Amino acid sequence: MSENDKLTEERIFEAATDVFVDKGMDGARMQDIASHAGINKALLHYYFRTKDQLFNAVFEMIAGRMLKKFAPVFDENLSLEAKIRFFFKEHIAFLQENPKLPGFILNEISRNPARIKKLLKKVHFESLWKNLYEQHKTELGKYNITEATMPQLIISIVSLSVFPFAARGIIEGILEKVGIDFDEFIEERKNFAAEFVIKAITR
Amino acid sequence: MSENDKLTEERIFEAATDVFVDKGMDGARMQDIASHAGINKALLHYYFRTKDQLFNAVFEMIAGRMLKKFAPVFDENLSLEAKIRFFFKEHIAFLQENPKLPGFILNEISRNPARIKKLLKKVHFESLWKNLYEQHKTELGKYNITEATMPQLIISIVSLSVFPFAARGIIEGILEKVGIDFDEFIEERKNFAAEFVIKAITR
DNA sequence: GTCTATAGAAGGATAGAC
DNA sequence: GTCTATCCTTCTATAGAC
Numbered sequence: 001m002s003e004n005d006k007l008t009e010e011r012i013f014e015a016a017t018d019v020f021v022d023k024g025m026d027g028a029r030m031q032d033i034a035s036h037a038g039i040n041k042a043l044l045h046y047y048f049r050t051k052d053q054l055f056n057a058v059f060e061m062i063a064g065r066m067l068k069k070f071a072p073v074f075d076e077n078l079s080l081e082a083k084i085r086f087f088f089k090e091h092i093a094f095l096q097e098n099p100k101l102p103g104f105i106l107n108e109i110s111r112n113p114a115r116i117k118k119l120l121k122k123v124h125f126e127s128l129w130k131n132l133y134e135q136h137k138t139e140l141g142k143y144n145i146t147e148a149t150m151p152q153l154i155i156s157i158v159s160l161s162v163f164p165f166a167a168r169g170i171i172e173g174i175l176e177k178v179g180i181d182f183d184e185f186i187e188e189r190k191n192f193a194a195e196f197v198i199k200a201i202t203r
Numbered sequence: 204m205s206e207n208d209k210l211t212e213e214r215i216f217e218a219a220t221d222v223f224v225d226k227g228m229d230g231a232r233m234q235d236i237a238s239h240a241g242i243n244k245a246l247l248h249y250y251f252r253t254k255d256q257l258f259n260a261v262f263e264m265i266a267g268r269m270l271k272k273f274a275p276v277f278d279e280n281l282s283l284e285a286k287i288r289f290f291f292k293e294h295i296a297f298l299q300e301n302p303k304l305p306g307f308i309l310n311e312i313s314r315n316p317a318r319i320k321k322l323l324k325k326v327h328f329e330s331l332w333k334n335l336y337e338q339h340k341t342e343l344g345k346y347n348i349t350e351a352t353m354p355q356l357i358i359s360i361v362s363l364s365v366f367p368f369a370a371r372g373i374i375e376g377i378l379e380k381v382g383i384d385f386d387e388f389i390e391e392r393k394n395f396a397a398e399f400v401i402k403a404i405t406r
Numbered sequence: 407g408t409c410t411a412t413a414g415a416a417g418g419a420t421a422g423a424c
Numbered sequence: 425g426t427c428t429a430t431c432c433t434t435c436t437a438t439a440g441a442c
Contacts (some may be wrong), residue, residue, distance in 0.1 A: 008425075023314075024227070024229060024310070024314070026226075026227060026230040027229040027314065029416090030418060030419085031417075039426075039427090040426075040427065040428080041417095041419080042426075042427070042428080042429095043425075043426060043427080044418095044419095045418080045419060046425075046426080049419090050418080050419080051417095100313075103309060103310065103313040105373075106309070106310075106369050106372075107227075107309075109370075109372035109373055110303075110306045110310075111227070113372040113375070113376070116372055116376045117376055120377065125377045125380065126380055126381050151377075151378060151383060151388065152395040152396075152399075155366075155367060156363055158370075159362040159366035159367070160362055160363070162366065163358075163361075163362035163365065164358060166309050166313075167309055167312075167361075167365075169312035169316040170308075170319055172316070173320055173323045174328045175354060177323070177328065177329055178328075178354065180354060185354065185355070188355065189355060192355040193359070196403045197403070199402065199404075199406060200399045200400070200402045200403035201399075201402070203402060211408090232435070232436095233436065233437085234434090234436095242408075242409090243409065243410080244436080244437085245408075245409070245410080245411095245437085245438080245439095246408060246409080247437095248436080249408080252437090253436080253437080254435095254436065
């Protein structure tokens, strides 16, 4: 199926996704989106009425996709260590495919925190980490991880995976001075982060 | 010294800092900055010519302040463990005072990676972590941290400190559902993150 | 140095023909 | 459904009086 065969609405949506992710809500221009989609501004408004509605459609799709990437990993029937390795491998691989998503989502949410609330209703993080805790209670208990520190642990894990992408501009600049390629660094990170966390919580 | 006694240029600069950090370069409005400073738009242009120049002045000041917060900690004459504890205590305390800086800097750099290069020239990260490695070679060597993995380690440490602030909107939303206050969470984090890293690299 | 007024450009959104 | 033309608002930036 060629670009031209796609439904116009779909083409607009994809163009809008590209431009919004690249420039952010404030920096994006309707003309730019129209050009990317190969149509004119009027047609954007015909399909999505306002810039705000178009942005919301794009944002909900992206944030939903991002959030859904977290949960399933923890449902696998694996040991705690294997889950951690699996998470970093899978999640970083996803971010390698979508390196701009973290910065985009983080920024848009900080500019408008209300956006996240609707989305969070659908994802149940409490039960996610409550389940994780219950399943590995004995292992975790041995190493002083309690249910109360689960949020700290989960957010630490996510930090290690997401932050390098959100801070890519800075990290790339620093690594460049030492002759390390960002992509290499990320590839290494899948293992480094997993072993780092495993050592931190199981020894 | 009252607000009115301050030099106009300084008042403009402070107002611009507030507005830019809050809204970002694209979202900030010259009129908004003028109002915050208690003057009119024309005077902004008189002092800083263009929005771009005003933004650059603000950005360099902020990013410089942020970067400088990293290095000195590692110069202290302390054991490796003590340095790590000291870093998280000091750095998170700084971010508690300036919670919006991470999101602002991360976003503006990703929109314009060239901005960082000028700044990075002044800070020598390689020598920073090379020194750190040399000083604690024996301790680190015992636990499989080599000079080659120092970047992974340093960036992991920074992630654990900075990410919760950059992702505040999301984290606050999640913690809210479990009845945890963000400020409490951050206060706890000074210790949690330090012990987490220490366990990861010394056992 | 500081102000008011306004130029000039760009952006979002709509009207109306096809 | 798609286009051209255009309206209206907002924004950066400048001119010019004081």
